[in-house]
Amino acid sequence: MTYQFDFAALLPYWREFAMGVWLTLQLSFVATVLGFVLGTLCAIGRSDGAPWVKALVACYVEVIRNTPLLVQIFIIYFGIATLGLHVDANVAAVLALVVNVGAYTSEIVRAGLESIHKSQLEAAECLGLSRPQTYWHVIVRPAIERVYPALTSQYVLLMLASSITSQISAEELTAVANRIQSDTFRSFETYIVVGVLYLALSFVVRIAFWLFGLVVFVRRRKLGTAL
C-alpha cells in the first residue's frame, strides 16, 4: 500500500465543509419540524379519524415505508417538473424528506397513542376541558412523551438520510463533499472528513433532542432520563 494520505489538501476548504454542516443542519431541522407535524396529524387520523382517513393514512404509510427514499426523492423532484412547475432542488429535497419522515413519525406516534388508555379522555372531559384541549393534553402529549426516544432515533436517521438529497444536487454536506473531492482529487480523505462530521452531527442532534426533551417534558426531567 503506497497511498499517501493528504488531509492538508482539504484545509483550504474548511469554510465549505462548515457551510455544508450548516446546510445539513438547516435541511434536517426544517424536515424534522414539518415531518413531525405531518406525522402527528397522520397518527391522530389513523387512530381516531373517519374510516376513509384511516385508509388513506394507512396507504400513505405503507407506500412510503416500502419504497426507497432515493426513489421518492426522484419522483417528487421530477414529478413537480412534470406538472410544469419549476422548483428549486432544495425545496424538492425538503418536501421528499418531510413526506418520508412523516410516515415513520406517524407509525411511532400511533404506537404511543395506542398505549394511552382512552379512559383518561373521559376523566379529563369530566373536568370540563374542551374536547380538542383534552385530546391534546391527555392523549397526544403523553403519547409523544412516551415515544420520544424512538422519535429521536428516527430524526437522527433523517439527518443522516438527508445526505441522499445530494443526488438531486440539493445543497448540503454530501453535495459539498462531492464538489470538494472532484476539485482536489482527494476523494478518500474528503469522505473520511465528511463521515466524521456526520458522526459528530449525529451526536449533536441526539444531545439537542435530549435537551429539548428536558425542557418540554417536565416530568421526564424530574424522573431523570438517559441520553
Added chain:
Amino acid sequence: MPTFTLIHFQFLCWAALWTVGLSAIAFVGGGLVGFGVALARISSTRWVRILATAYIQVVQGTPLLILLFLFYFGIAIVGFKEVPAIFAAGLGLTIYSSGFLAEIWRGCIESVPKTQWEAAECLSLSRWQRLTRVILPQAMRIATAPTVGFLVQIVKNTSLASVVGFVELSQAGKLVNNSIFEPFTIFMVVAAIYFVLCYPLSTWSRSLERKLNVGRR
C-alpha cells in the same frame, strides 16, 4: 421520441434481480459480522464490549452513502484498481447491516431474562453452552420479526449502490431515463417494483410480531 415500453420494463425487472442479490449479500454478510459484534457487545471482557459499542455507534452515525463512497474509493487505494462495483456496494452494505443487526440482536439477547442465564449457570453449563443452548434459542424467537423488518431496510438501501455505479433497480431506472427521459413514469414503475419486493416482507414481519405477542400473552 421513444417512450416507455415493455423492453424497458423487462430491463427494470432484470435489474430488480440484482437488487435482490445485493440484498442477500448484505444480509448474509451483515448477519455474520453483526452476530459477531452482538456477541462482542455482551462479552464479559470490558474492552471487547467497548470496541463493539464504538463500532455500532460509528456505523449507525455515518450515512450509508458516505460508507459506500469510502469503500468505493478505499478499495482503489488499497490497490485494486479495477474491481467491479458490486464489491464496494456489497462491502458497504454489509458493514451498514452489521451495525444495525448487531444492535437489534443484542437487544433480543438481553431481553431473555437474567434468571435464564443464572439457571443455566447453576447447572454447571459453561458460558458458551449457556449462550448457545439456553439463551440464543430463546433470543432467536424474539429476533425473527425485527430481523425480517430490517430486511426491508436493506432492500430499500441497496438503491444507494447506484451511486457507486452498481446497476441495480434504481440505477437501471436512471439508465432508462437517460435514453427516454420520462423520469416520472420510470421512477413510479421503479417504486412499484420496490414495493412489490418490500411489502410482503413488512407484512410478514408484522405477523411474526403479532404471533410472538400472542404467544407471550
Added chain:
Amino acid sequence: MSAVVSLTNVEKSFGAVKVLNGVSFEVARGEVAAVIGQSGSGKSTALRCINALETIEGGQIMVCGHAVHDPKLDKKTLRRDVGIVFQSYNLFPHLTAEQNIMLAPTCVKGIGKAAARDLAREVLARVGLEAKADHFPEQLSGGQQQRVAIARSLAMQPKLMLFDEVTSALDPQLTGEVLKVMEDLARGGMTMILVTHEMAFARKVASKVIYMHQGTVWETGPGAMLDDPKTPELRAFVGSGL
C-alpha cells in the same frame, strides 16, 4: 459429623446496604436446614452466596470441600455438587421437560443421549411426572413446573440441594405436591437447605431451623425451637403467623 456446608462470618453488601452481616451456620450431611426470617433479612442472598452466584466480601464458605470464598474457586465443579431451585422455576421455555433435564447431563457430564433420557425418566418418576416428559413448560401447571425444576437439579446428582421459597408462587393445592417431593428427598437422605415461609413444613421436616434477622443468624436450633422461641424477634415472627 462432617459439615457439608459451613459459613463463617459471611459479609455481603449491595452498594451501601449491608445485607449479610457476619452470618455463620453449619449444615451436616443428611441434615435438612430451614432458613426463615422476615422479607429482606438476607435469606436468598445467603443461599446465592453458598452457590457462588454472589461473591462475598468477608468470611468463609465451605461447601462439599470447595472453598467458595476463594477467588480461584472453580465454579463449575462446585455446581456439580450443588443443586438449586428457584421461586420462579426458571425452566428453559424452549425445551420440553425431558430436554430441560437432559441438557446438563449431556453438556456437562458428557453422558450419551439415550442414557440421559433414561436418567430424565428416572428423576421425573421421582417427582411423579413421568407422563409429562414431552410437555413444554408452558403446558404445565406451576406446581408441575417446579417439580420438573427439582428433577432437573436432581439429574446432576448433587450432594446438596438449595431451595429458595420454591412454593411461594403456588396455590395451596399445588404447594402440597411440591412439598411432598421435598419431603421424600429429605427422607432419602439428601442434604438440603431451604428458605421457606411454610412454618408447618419446617417444623415437620427440618432437623435444624435457622432464623435470620437483619443480616445475621439470630437464633438457631431444632424444629421444636419454633414452639419455644428464645428471642422476642423470633417470637414476634412466629406469632405473626407468617
